[in-house]
Amino acid sequence: MLYEREKQVAIAAVTTAAQLCEQVRREQGSLAIAKPDRTPVTVADFGAQAIICQALGEAFPNDPVIGEEDSTLLRTQIEQLAQVTQYVQAYLPKATPESVAAWIDRGNAQVKSRYWTLDPIDGTKGYIRGDQYAIALALVEAGELKLGLLGCPALPVDLTQPDGERGVLFVAVRGQGATMIPLAGGAPRPIHVTDASEESLRRFARSIVSEHSNPTLQEAVVQAVGLTSPPWQLDSQAKYGVVARGEAALYLRLPFPITSEKRQNTWDHAAGVIMVEEAGGRVTDMYGQPLDFSFGAKLVNNQGIIASNGLIHEAVLAAVAQMAKES
Numbered sequence: 001m002l003y004e005r006e007k008q009v010a011i012a013a014v015t016t017a018a019q020l021c022e023q024v025r026r027e028q029g030s031l032a033i034a035k036p037d038r039t040p041v042t043v044a045d046f047g048a049q050a051i052i053c054q055a056l057g058e059a060f061p062n063d064p065v066i067g068e069e070d071s072t073l074l075r076t077q078i079e080q081l082a083q084v085t086q087y088v089q090a091y092l093p094k095a096t097p098e099s100v101a102a103w104i105d106r107g108n109a110q111v112k113s114r115y116w117t118l119d120p121i122d123g124t125k126g127y128i129r130g131d132q133y134a135i136a137l138a139l140v141e142a143g144e145l146k147l148g149l150l151g152c153p154a155l156p157v158d159l160t161q162p163d164g165e166r167g168v169l170f171v172a173v174r175g176q177g178a179t180m181i182p183l184a185g186g187a188p189r190p191i192h193v194t195d196a197s198e199e200s201l202r203r204f205a206r207s208i209v210s211e212h213s214n215p216t217l218q219e220a221v222v223q224a225v226g227l228t229s230p231p232w233q234l235d236s237q238a239k240y241g242v243v244a245r246g247e248a249a250l251y252l253r254l255p256f257p258i259t260s261e262k263r264q265n266t267w268d269h270a271a272g273v274i275m276v277e278e279a280g281g282r283v284t285d286m287y288g289q290p291l292d293f294s295f296g297a298k299l300v301n302n303q304g305i306i307a308s309n310g311l312i313h314e315a316v317l318a319a320v321a322q323m324a325k326e327s
């Protein structure tokens with residue numbers, strides 16, 4: 001099978017990173033430090049990036065990784081660097097503060113035709129709050145997504161059973177479909193988007209942090225296309241997983257204001273996009289253009305995200321175009 005080795009290395013690395021994140025959350029709770037842009041980062045973000053970059057570096061030494069974190073801030077925080085090193089040593093006993101910082105910085109490479117993109121914790125604010133987060137890893141070749149993984153340690157296997165089993169790993173390979181595997185171990189199960197024929201599935205997914213998108217406009221759009229059930233509000237790319245496995249018909253992430261020039265980070269979307277596509281859905285920007293992953297860190301050619309079951313995509317695009325004209 002194509003990408004079999006990449007898939008196995010990535011599954012092992014993301015699973016290990018998920019264990020590290022859960023252990024740090026149990027032991028450190030909401031502890032975080034602020035980055036220069038004032039967004040939070042934790043010992044677990046750094047530890048997960050170190051674990052995954054080390055594994056990718058060993059298996060695919062020529063592949064660059066474009067990751068969210070770097071070691072600049074961590075190198076000035078001796079205590080936190082020591083803690084990250086200690087957590088990483090549970091899996092890599094020879095790790096030192098210097099090697100941990102170097103593994104983290106493997107995630108700041110220059111983009112090449114083939115590259116990996118990594119968000120060691122997507123939804124850090126959710127992670128700190130005790131809610132959803134995802135470890136997101138994807139492989140891009142010549143601008144096309146080939147492999148995507150979303151480790152979601154806190155996501156219920158079934159969203160309607162919030163007290164049931166938690167912890168899933170979503171895996172998608174181009175042309176081979178999307179699957180969900182219990183993080184505790186078990187067989188992969190194929191997943192598919194919903195046909196949204198049942199009232200209960202006429203739901204959409206949105207961020208909890210309202211500043212990350214445009215909730216007012218999004219509400220108007222979903223009303224216009226008849227997604228009248230209350231939304232799933234989730235941090236992180238778990239939203240893409242929920243669309244891919246058919247629990248929501250749509251994930252909308254429209255910019256605020258709608259004319260904003262800000263661009264999305266590649267690592268906030270790559271793994272989620274291939275998950276929805278391989279589950280039978282469709283993902284475009286708010287103008288209906290495919291997302292262009294050929295640039296590296298930013299989706300410079302795209303604005304806004306629409307990830308749907310495919311069936312309602314054109315109706316959503318039309319509603320967004322109408323709202324954008326009016327606003």
Ligand SMILES: Nc1ncnc2c1ncn2[C@@H]1O[C@H](COP(=O)(O)O)[C@@H](OP(=O)(O)O)[C@H]1O
Nearest residue numbers: 121122123124125207208209211212235236268
């Ligand atoms: N003003 C903004 N607009 C859009 N995305 C933003 C944003 N500020 C932060 N983000 C991104 O939103 C991500 C979380 O998204 P969500 O709201 O879906 O959970 C963050 O990922 P990290 O948590 O990895 O930093 C961050 O990259």
Ligand SMILES: [Mg+2]
Nearest residue numbers: 119122123268
């Ligand atoms: Mg992110």
Ligand SMILES: [Mg+2]
Nearest residue numbers: 068119121122
């Ligand atoms: Mg992150």
Ligand SMILES: [Mg+2]
Nearest residue numbers: 039040068124
């Ligand atoms: Mg962040």
